[in-house]
Amino acid sequence: MYTLYYKPGACSMAVHVVLNELGIPFEAVRQDDLKAPDFLKLNPRGQVPLLLIDGEPVKEGAAMIVYLLDMHNSPLLPKYGVARAKALEWLMWCNASLYPAAARMFWLNRQTLDEAARAELSKSIVAQVQSLWDEADARLAQTRYLAGDQVTAADILLTVIANWGLPVTLGDNVKRVLREIIARPSYRAALNTEKVEYKAVA
């Protein structure tokens, strides 16, 4: 049995969408207070996503996604060869390059700074995030999905991160993929359960 702890619209939403894709039973627990003692007992890092697999806490969203897709034989992560390498490459790019770059903006919002310093840092963070979105757009000008011809979990994580409201411009190729991913029943169901509005594309 799986239990997913999530915060609405956070990176945990990608795991939520993947669980919906698999059509398996799971419980989704909204965890607003990440410093709540009961939650910290499960995840001392005080972060979502957290997945309980038969009661065993597993951290790191990308690890959960790979485990779930392998365990339940999903085409969202090819089993072998270069197709698997490319799917992992882009899943990890979303998780280890795009996500941390975007998260710097949330870090900045928590800092006490004078306005000039904030504006300068913000400009630099947005420029870094923009260059990553430009990279995704250039890739998607060449291939239908991030990993190639087939949709993979990387496209789902990309779609989740795109909705974090950073002041970046998303290219037309990125928008094409976002529209396709949010139309999937799994994505619509996660938006509905988490009560999140998708604003990155109409």
Ligand SMILES: N[C@@H](CCC(=O)N[C@@H](CS)C(=O)NCC(=O)O)C(=O)O
């Ligand atoms: N590397 C971790 C990052 C988890 C993470 O930073 N989660 C964010 C939400 S997207 C969070 O819980 N932030 C709250 C905090 O760090 O206090 C993963 O991919 O699972």
